[in-house]
Amino acid sequence: MAIIVQKFGGTSVADAEKIRRAAQRVIKAVKNGLKVVVVASARGKQTDQLIADALELNPNPPEREMDQLLSTGEIQTVSLFAMALDAAGYDAISFTGGQIRMITDSVHTKARIKSIDAERIHKQLDEGKIVLVAGFQGIDENENITTLGRGGSDTTAVAIAASLGAEECEIYTDVDGIHTTDPRIVKNAAKIEQISFDEMLELASLGAGVMHIRAVEFGKKYDVKIHVRSSSEEREGTMITSEQPQMEGIAVSGATIQKDMAKIGLVSVDNKPGNAAKIFARLANAKVVVNDIVQTEVSTEKANLSFTIGISDLPAARKAIEQIKDEVNCESVFIREDIAEISVVGVGMRTHYGVAEKLFGALAKAEVNIDSITTSEIRISCVVNKDQSEKALEAVCAAFELDKPVEKRSR
Ligand code: ADP
Ligand code: ASP
Ligand code: MG
Numbered sequence: 001m002a003i004i005v006q007k008f009g010g011t012s013v014a015d016a017e018k019i020r021r022a023a024q025r026v027i028k029a030v031k032n033g034l035k036v037v038v039v040a041s042a043r044g045k046q047t048d049q050l051i052a053d054a055l056e057l058n059p060n061p062p063e064r065e066m067d068q069l070l071s072t073g074e075i076q077t078v079s080l081f082a083m084a085l086d087a088a089g090y091d092a093i094s095f096t097g098g099q100i101r102m103i104t105d106s107v108h109t110k111a112r113i114k115s116i117d118a119e120r121i122h123k124q125l126d127e128g129k130i131v132l133v134a135g136f137q138g139i140d141e142n143e144n145i146t147t148l149g150r151g152g153s154d155t156t157a158v159a160i161a162a163s164l165g166a167e168e169c170e171i172y173t174d175v176d177g178i179h180t181t182d183p184r185i186v187k188n189a190a191k192i193e194q195i196s197f198d199e200m201l202e203l204a205s206l207g208a209g210v211m212h213i214r215a216v217e218f219g220k221k222y223d224v225k226i227h228v229r230s231s232s233e234e235r236e237g238t239m240i241t242s243e244q245p246q247m248e249g250i251a252v253s254g255a256t257i258q259k260d261m262a263k264i265g266l267v268s269v270d271n272k273p274g275n276a277a278k279i280f281a282r283l284a285n286a287k288v289v290v291n292d293i294v295q296t297e298v299s300t301e302k303a304n305l306s307f308t309i310g311i312s313d314l315p316a317a318r319k320a321i322e323q324i325k326d327e328v329n330c331e332s333v334f335i336r337e338d339i340a341e342i343s344v345v346g347v348g349m350r351t352h353y354g355v356a357e358k359l360f361g362a363l364a365k366a367e368v369n370i371d372s373i374t375t376s377e378i379r380i381s382c383v384v385n386k387d388q389s390e391k392a393l394e395a396v397c398a399a400f401e402l403d404k405p406v407e408k409r410s411r
Pocket of ligand 1: 210
């Protein structure tokens with residue numbers, strides 16, 4: 001009997017009616033002869049509410065206690081979900097992350113999964129039960145509760161699917177699949193039928209919040225079939241798969257916008273071996289995740305260095321740079337919080353020419369100034385002013401015809 005993992009996001013389990021509806025999805029899969037593992041998020045905006053509750057009592061809450069608190073959101077959902085299944089006449093059992101030995105490292109609020117006790121889940125499935133696992137959480141080796149970072153229930157689901165050898169991991173959410181860009185910002189963004197792990201990794205890392213990035217990493221590593229789909233509509237969503245030959249045919253598959261960013265620039269640091277290493281060692285030590293790094297030599301003696309980070313890492317990054325700036329003989333430091341990054345992504349970029357020209361042309365026509373540009377093999381990103389960023393995204397989507405399905409775009 002094949003196993004399927006079904007993950008329900010916060011909006012899909014926001015109230016009793018929605019939990020009942022989600023339970024019907026599960027029951028349908030059981031009736032189709034599948035063993036089902038459900039992973040669920042906290043209901044509605046509960047995680048935000050718990051964070052607000054914590055901040056009301058302490059503006060700088062200890063991270064261990066934060067994890068202890070936030071993990072309760074998903075625990076409530078899975079027990080309620082199990083009750084709904086029981087009421088419908090199905091045998092179900094819910095577990096916390098700790099109860100299925102979802103072992104993580106000890107980095108509170110952004111822990112990484114190390115291992116899962118698949119046996120415990122298998123045993124319950126073999127007894128004919130529907131197994132529900134609270135998303136977003138685990139425990140470290142000292143039994144402290146940890147959480148996986150915002151949006152982390154996707155990662156719980158895909159990691160469980162990988163460890164159980166599940167047939168498929170369905171991600172039920174409030175959109176009908178992955179779109180070429182966030183459909184809440186660009187209303188006519190087209191739905192994508194199939195997308196490669198690499199493209200989805202880029203989109204997720206560039207701010208497409210629809211999938212947690214580490215979930216995609218797990219999917220790629222263990223080749224888990226991921227199906228992102230709507231919890232309120234029946235139709236097929238988007239399959240995230242390994243790369244298929246036809247995917248090369250289209251240059252740009254999607255575009256992203258990242259608004260919660262900051263940029264730090266170090267002006268005129270000494271241009272000598274070891275300085276970049278010193279700066280980034282200090283940032284790593286402060287657990288700051290650095291995105292794009294740009295360094296330019298301005299003379300044989302001096303270089304300018306800048307990098308972007310998530311805005312939540314700014315206090316830690318600011319402190320780290322303060323500590324290192326004199327050591328690298330930096331003339332001045334500038335910090336910008338009014339920026340956003342627009343990116344286009346596509347595996348076809350490896351073989352198509354003219355993508356950069358089209359992107360910069362679209363921004364020029366929209367009169368958006370480009371602050372800095374970074375590229376990888378399958379993406380181009382431009383930092384722009386935050387207040388121009390949505391206009392920029394719309395211009396880019398129009399230029400690459402991201403409102404149309406792939407087969408209707410001009411070549
Ligand atoms: P859930 O609570 O189900 O995990 P999320 O809010 O985390 O849901 O993710 C779904 C949201 O992701 C959508 O409502 C949409 O606004 C946003 N999103 C951002 N980029 C994209 C994209 N490229 N395709 C689809 N949705 C996207
Ligand atoms: N409840 C957590 C959050 O809101 C995790 C998740 O929904 O995936 O970020
Ligand atoms: Mg999510």
